[in-house]
Amino acid sequence: MFSSEFLLLAGAHLLALASPGPDFLLLVRGALRHGRRNGIGASLGIALANGFYIALALCGFSLLQQSPSLLIAMKWLASVYLAWLGWMFIRSSRKPAGLPQPGQARGEARAGFRAGMAAGFLSAALNPKNGVFYFGLFTLMVGAQTGLGVKLLYGAWLLFAVFAWDAALVLAMSQQRVRAWLGRGLPMVERGAGLLLMLAAVGLALARV
Template sequence: MVAGAHFLALLSPGPDFFLIARGALAHGWRRASGICLGIALANGLFIALALTGTSLLRPGGALWLVLQWGGSAYLAWLGWQLLRAPAAAHRDLPMPGWHTALPRWSAGLRMGLASGLLNPKNALFYASLFALLGDAATGVRWFYGAWMFTAVLAWDLAVAVAIGHPRVVARFTRQVPRIERATGVILLLLALGVVLIR
């Protein structure tokens, strides 16, 4: 049940999915793999916090509000940068806020890490999943944690490889400006949604 709930959550597209898709289309899956690892590391931190019983994130708490508003501001900033991105339709479009023609892998890692860490829903999701395990043995809980980290990384890499495949990229390269605008709007709406979480 826990594994199934986690997998279904992976299938639902959120800000992480749109960042990976945009990165893979604009720069190929190898560059987007940095975003994937950053997202997985952020999830891994929340998994570790849930496993160790740390409940610093409670709705309405100070840390929750910092993450909620920080995450909303970050998503809104990314969305705005994508809406303002140049309309040049070629593969090596710069990622928003990056000043090199082809961003470094480490820049994608930082972007993925920020996206994952500034999403308070990740923390609550893992806390509630591990609550379902009840009094399971410590080894079993850590096994689930390792599986979840691996599943996040594997799924995100699979998405990046599928979207960043040369045939897919060749087909959608001319559409990158439209995809950027659509992603920008989606990220702005997600930012608004984060603000409205009660």
């Protein structure tokens, strides 16, 4: 039987997952432009980066909060990465959609998976809000009396939930009808997402200034 502590933790985490952000835009664009394997790779990369922050939170401290200079550096890196990612989206929108179909060449599929995983990991790892979120999640919702073994189970669930949620989104995008419907408007989606990411990068940079 699930404890009320776990249900609160899982529920808050689910609400955070459902909130669109850079990771969501990256997944949608990757799945539509490069195919299912690229999207699954991005899902795994995002989950691994979240796992890193979950591990920090489980250790009972926040590296980012203890090192303001590191936090500032990560925010500058994040703003540069978001701007670059937004520009890539806009540049890609000028190309024909050319949505990949099942049965791609094996080499292309593997390359797409690796590229997706790298992009997903960078997107999540360079977002310092992830570290603050997990630290706050465990601090506010997990009692001091909760044992380490239970906390590890919580962390494993959160890691699995991130990957399962993102992979489910990618699989939904892989459905032929969904791809055909979204594919027609893919250039517009990429331009809009690119502008949003570049605006987010500017806002993050101005906040540092």
